[in-house]
Amino acid sequence: MLSAFLSVSSGSSNWRLIHLPLPLKRFYFTRVSVRSKKLVLKSGGSTSSSSPHHHRHRCCSSSSSSSSSSSSRLVRRMTSSSSHSHARHHANNALSSSQPPVFLETDISLSLATFGLSVPAKQTSRFRNLLGKERLLKRPNVNPVQVSEHAPDRRILLISVEYTSLSELLSAMPVESTSIIKDAIDTSEVEVIQPYEVNVPYDALTMQECLRQIIPLAEVKDDDLQGSFELVGRVAHVNLRDALLPYKRAYGKVLADKNPRVEIVVNKTSATKNEFRVFPMEVIHGPPCINEDDGKLSLVTEVKQGRFKYQLDYARVYWNSRLEREHARLCETHFLREPKGGGQVVLADLYCGIGPFVVPAASSDGTKGGCNCLVYANDLNPDSVKWLKENLRRNKCSSNVAEASVDDAVLYARKLVRRGIRFDHAVMNLPALAVDHLVPAFQGILNFDELATDAGSEVSQVATAAWDGWQDDPPWIHCYCFVRGKTSSGGLGDGTGKAAAAREVEHVRDAKRLVMHRLCIGTPAQRAAKRQRADDDDQGGGGDFEATYAPEDLESIDADEEARFECKAHVVRNVAPGKIMVCVSFPLPVEVASTRSSPSDVLARL
Numbered sequence: 001m002l003s004a005f006l007s008v009s010s011g012s013s014n015w016r017l018i019h020l021p022l023p024l025k026r027f028y029f030t031r032v033s034v035r036s037k038k039l040v041l042k043s044g045g046s047t048s049s050s051s052p053h054h055h056r057h058r059c060c061s062s063s064s065s066s067s068s069s070s071s072s073r074l075v076r077r078m079t080s081s082s083s084h085s086h087a088r089h090h091a092n093n094a095l096s097s098s099q100p101p102v103f104l105e106t107d108i109s110l111s112l113a114t115f116g117l118s119v120p121a122k123q124t125s126r127f128r129n130l131l132g133k134e135r136l137l138k139r140p141n142v143n144p145v146q147v148s149e150h151a152p153d154r155r156i157l158l159i160s161v162e163y164t165s166l167s168e169l170l171s172a173m174p175v176e177s178t179s180i181i182k183d184a185i186d187t188s189e190v191e192v193i194q195p196y197e198v199n200v201p202y203d204a205l206t207m208q209e210c211l212r213q214i215i216p217l218a219e220v221k222d223d224d225l226q227g228s229f230e231l232v233g234r235v236a237h238v239n240l241r242d243a244l245l246p247y248k249r250a251y252g253k254v255l256a257d258k259n260p261r262v263e264i265v266v267n268k269t270s271a272t273k274n275e276f277r278v279f280p281m282e283v284i285h286g287p288p289c290i291n292e293d294d295g296k297l298s299l300v301t302e303v304k305q306g307r308f309k310y311q312l313d314y315a316r317v318y319w320n321s322r323l324e325r326e327h328a329r330l331c332e333t334h335f336l337r338e339p340k341g342g343g344q345v346v347l348a349d350l351y352c353g354i355g356p357f358v359v360p361a362a363s364s365d366g367t368k369g370g371c372n373c374l375v376y377a378n379d380l381n382p383d384s385v386k387w388l389k390e391n392l393r394r395n396k397c398s399s400n401v402a403e404a405s406v407d408d409a410v411l412y413a414r415k416l417v418r419r420g421i422r423f424d425h426a427v428m429n430l431p432a433l434a435v436d437h438l439v440p441a442f443q444g445i446l447n448f449d450e451l452a453t454d455a456g457s458e459v460s461q462v463a464t465a466a467w468d469g470w471q472d473d474p475p476w477i478h479c480y481c482f483v484r485g486k487t488s489s490g491g492l493g494d495g496t497g498k499a500a501a502a503r504e505v506e507h508v509r510d511a512k513r514l515v516m517h518r519l520c521i522g523t524p525a526q527r528a529a530k531r532q533r534a535d536d537d538d539q540g541g542g543g544d545f546e547a548t549y550a551p552e553d554l555e556s557i558d559a560d561e562e563a564r565f566e567c568k569a570h571v572v573r574n575v576a577p578g579k580i581m582v583c584v585s586f587p588l589p590v591e592v593a594s595t596r597s598s599p600s601d602v603l604a605r606l
């Protein structure tokens with residue numbers, strides 16, 4: 001893109017380099033005051049002088065009606081942003097001055113062609129009522145009633161852009177109103193002004209309208225400019241298409257300007273491949289975001305789910321606001337029930353993140369939906385556990401959390417049993433891999449002979465006593481997984497009717513079979529052995545980032561066993577086309593928990 005740079009040299013000034021995109025330039029500089037750090041811009045081609053239709057009637061909406069106020073607004077904004085620019089330059093690579101520029105707001109406006117009815121000022125309400133609200137121009141920040149430039153005692157009623165002519169307008173109105181307006185036109189009480197040009201300023205434009213002016217590329221579709229994003233407190237997360245990358249800073253700024261809660265915009269730069277499920281990101285809009293202690297990106301933000309508040313560093317821990325309903329559902333459906341023997345429900349959250357299951361489960365505040373469980377929380381990411389502890393403190397539920405551990409989930413589950421900690425529920429929310437962790441975590445977990453041999457008889461006695469009679473009330477495992485959609489849309493689709501219901505049944509069945517397959521329940525070993533899997537170590541995953549399955553894995557499940565396997569599966573969300581997240585909840589089967597086969601024996605059978 002063509003551009004011009006202005007450099008202002010001043011020892012102490014924050015002004016260094018200002019980049020002006022040429023296609024947007026309609027300003028020239030009249031004065032640069034280094035002392036006051038003010039840059040005074042004057043319109044060198046306002047809409048009126050550059051418009052080929054300058055003879056037409058025109059109006060500006062209130063927020064941009066005066067060019068001097070536009071200039072002062074611009075000066076104000078630039079001055080305030082300059083206070084951050086030095087730090088930004090050094091601290092934030094993503095926003096260094098070598099990046100493409102942010103545009104000038106005053107250069108972005110839209111000229112809307114419509115038509116108006118000029119009416120006597122005193123008759124404004126009468127004609128406005130006759131026309132009806134729905135036929136007047138509807139745009140935020142644009143008043144559909146304008147004072148006439150030429151006759152101060154007259155008002156112009158701006159007509160909705162849906163109507164391109166008077167006849168179209170009149171034919172859409174009730175007959176009586178039509179004839180009153182026609183008569184008024186005949187007697188010149190009402191005058192039709194067509195065309196009537198309305199200048200809609202930056203503040204009143206939609207995100208798409210603003211970006212369209214900055215990004216004229218044909219390959220960028222309007223849909224790409226709608227500005228869909230996931231909001232995590234003050235941070236908006238976007239996934240920009242490649243074609244938009246040269247304009248990422250402008251995109252980030254418009255998105256933040258149009259969404260008052262957004263302060264920082266980050267773009268996902270590639271697929272999530274790390275074990276902590278934190279995606280690689282780049283800040284494309286916002287203040288400096290570098291942690292001074294370690295020089296790394298840090299995006300501390302606050303989110304709310306239900307009646308609980310969480311703080312987290314979005315650059316370092318996993319968070320997905322779209323799981324809010326699922327967090328609440330699991331708690332309401334399972335953790336409020338008392339165990340058979342009575343007493344407090346004990347929960348093990350093996351991949352707890354920053355605590356969206358732990359906090360409501362542990363909270364004893366029933367008015368907030370707290371379940372008053374005793375919770376053992378664990379996550380491999382030390383940052384997650386750090387924020388978990390902070391969130392327990394903020395939500396006043398630390399006393400119900402027995403521990404917040406940094407460990408591998410598989411090892412942690414087995415350690416809990418050995419220590420004689422009997423949990424009623426285990427949550428496994430790592431959908432990419434949790435099914436592959438089932439056997440390593442739970443196979444033979446309650447085979448106390450084995451516990452005795454590999455952990456010493458003392459430990460075994462504690463564990464045996466704690467888990468005595470567990471068969472009558474086995475722990476429930478809530479395992480999240482991904483299944484593929486088989487239909488052409490590949491996912492849940494938008495439909496609500498029979499087709500959507502049928503798809504949901506399919507996803508539930510596939511998820512159930514996937515869990516059975518991984519637990520080797522109802523799976524003829526010889527058929528299952530054909531399955532191609534790379535991840536065969538007993539940490540479940542062996543460096544892979546996503547569990548996979550072949551269609552025949554699911555088809556191999558024995559129908560009678562499937563009917564017998566007690567489980568409740570719930571479709572959580574459509575993550576991507578052909579990738580559906582499902583939660584499978586089931587009581588840990590006796591044959592899995594008490595088997596004498598070691599996890600590696602079982603994995604070898606797969």
Ligand SMILES: C[S@@+](CC[C@H](N)C(=O)[O-])C[C@H]1O[C@@H](n2cnc3c(N)ncnc32)[C@H](O)[C@@H]1O
Nearest residue numbers: 275276318351352353379380381408409429430
């Ligand atoms: C999908 S996130 C879910 C976090 C949280 N339950 C939630 O709903 O927001 C999965 C979490 O598992 C953690 N994790 C990944 N591998 C793990 C492992 N082997 N053991 C324990 N935690 C693990 C990640 O750090 C991440 O916080």
